[in-house]
Amino acid sequence: LAWAQECIGMSIMVDGKMTGPDIGKTRAPQAMGITTVEEFLKASQIDKAAVAAEAASKKPREEHKPPAESEEKNPFTVLVCGGGNAAQVATGMFSARYNTIAVSLYADEAAKWKAALGEDDFELTLDTGKVIKSKPDDITNDPSCAAKADAIILAVPSFAHGQYFEAFAPYMKPGCLVA
Numbered sequence: 524l525a526w527a528q529e530c531i532g533m534s535i536m537v538d539g540k541m542t543g544p545d546i547g548k549t550r551a552p553q554a555m556g557i558t559t560v561e562e563f564l565k566a567s568q569i570d571k572a573a574v575a576a577e578a579a580s581k582k583p584r585e586e587h588k589p590p591a592e593s594e595e596k597n598p599f600t601v602l603v604c605g606g607g608n609a610a611q612v613a614t615g616m617f618s619a620r621y622n623t624i625a626v627s628l629y630a631d632e633a634a635k636w637k638a639a640l641g642e643d644d645f646e647l648t649l650d651t652g653k654v655i656k657s658k659p660d661d662i663t664n665d666p667s668c669a670a671k672a673d674a675i676i677l678a679v680p681s682f683a684h685g686q687y688f689e690a691f692a693p694y695m696k697p698g699c700l701v702a
Contacts, residue, residue, distance in 0.1 A: 598622060602672035603659075604687050606632040610678035615645035617676070619657035624668050628686055637662040666690035674700040 528535055534543035541553040548554070557563050564571050601617045603610050606627035614625040627633040644656040661668065669675065669691035677684055 599673045600671045602675045604677050605679040606636055613678050614659050615647045615657050618659045619655050623659045625659045625662040633662050633664040667694050669694040672699055676702055
C-alpha cells in the first residue's frame with residue numbers, strides 16, 4: 524500500500540491506519556468521520572440485531588474443505604473474463620482447483636491466447652517460490668459458456684463490464700456469483 528500511495532501521490536494510510544491527510548479524497552468510511560463498526564452500521568442504517576437474528580435463523584452452511592493438490596478438481600466452474608495479466612493469472616490459479624473457462628470478447632484475443640498456450644500448462648511462480656501448473660478447460664470468445672459458470676470473475680476494466688453482462692445475460696444460471 525505504501526508503494527501504491529507513492530505512485531498516486533497521496534497519503535491515505537499512516538502507520539496501518541486510515542488517517543492520512545488525503546483520506547477525504549476517498550470513499551472510505553473514515554473520509555466521513557466513521558471510525559467504528561457501530562458508527563458504520565448506524566450510517567448504513569443496518570440493524571445489527573436484525574442481521575444477527577436473520578443469520579441465526581438460517582440453516583448452517585455445509586463446510587467444504589478444499590481438495591488437496593493431488594485430488595481431482597472441484598466440479599465448481601469458474602469463468603474468468605479478460606485476456607490481460609490479471610485474467611491470465613486468475614485463470615491459472617483457479618484452474619488448479621476448479622473447472623475454469625477463460626473468455627475474452629475482445630477481437631481475436633481468445634484465439635491467440637488459446638493458440639499460444641497450445642497443449643502446454645500454465646506455470647505460475649508465486650512470491651513464495653511455489654510453482655502452480657494448471658490448464659483451463661477452455662479459452663473462448665463464446666458467451667454461451669456462461670451457462671456452465673457457478674462464478675464469473677470480471678478481470679477486465681470497468682468500462683468493459685457492460686459488454687460482458689449483456690453477452691452473458693441470456694445464458695447465466697440463477698445463483699451465479701459475479702465478481
